[in-house]
Amino acid sequence: MSRNDVSRAGGGLQTRPSQPAQLADVLERVLDKGIVIAGDIKINLLDIELLTVRIRLLVASADKAKEMGIDWWEGDPFLSRNGRDQRDLDSRLRRLESAAGIEEGDGE
């Protein structure tokens, strides 16, 4: 699959020929973006442990980023269009984690 790798070789841009799209990019789009429709079967994506691990990594990263002062995309409603979702996810994630007794830093 090369369609996701149009990075140009010219001009010094990084190029990654013949590699499939990075899994993180696909997960981010397919699990977190796109039109949300409730079908017949209830799939609670927040119940995916893998996903909660993933989200926790994002949360940890946000905290880390804040520490580093690189949090410019936070707080600006235009730049962080999904800020409200994220806060909702954060609080649901904390509830899930405390219910499951998951410690910070657990792997997958």
Place this chain on the structure above:
Amino acid sequence: MIEAPAAQAWYVYGVVDATTAAPVDDVRLVEHGALAAVVGQVPLADFAEDVLAERLNDRVWLEAHVRAHEDVLMRLAERATVVPFRFGVIYRELGDVTAMLRQRRDELAAALAHVRGRVELGVKAWADRARVEAALGDAPAGGSGGRAYLERRRTEEERAQRATALMTEIAQGAHERLLAAAVEGVANRPQPRELTGREETMILNGAYLVEDGGTALSELLRTLQDEYAPSGVDFELTGPWPPHNFVEPPEDA
């Protein structure tokens, strides 16, 4: 041993114009008015409630299904305008798919109109902190003794702070310039190192909706690369993607 045919369910990948030509491989279109849902059959057993949690937590299963979802959307997007659905929209009957199209008709038609003739491009900016700091110059002076040591530590700290400020400034400035070359754009949370597996820090994780294949944005990206590489920041372009980031109605709508 002859097994009874497994119960099937309908998995919905997204929505296209009803005028769209024959869909890819083993997916089909379910039309309602000007809209058509892109659906494929999946074994109901895979998504039964008692096994679903286990399946979703099976890394191999999840990756295969998430990639399959994206793959169908990508192949569709090559020939038609598509509104991607989020993972896991499943119906038992085709009639329920039609009912969904009827209920969400206005929202789906508006989303289609918004992304028609446009694609999503991803732009990441990666900062190599060591290069960023080195580019700032004034390496800590040598010398020995307690006073020189303290002086050196102070210089190092100041330089680290300036590097952080510079990285933020570059990411924000690049995003603003990329927005100007796009119809719309969003800066998503940069992915953490645990996910990227890279030494460099991701300081921009942007998605941009562009027209004409994004020629203007690609050119701008080359400019940004030339401009900021000496400061230790490299840019990466991904896509075109189906417009996942640009089909949800605005929160305040």
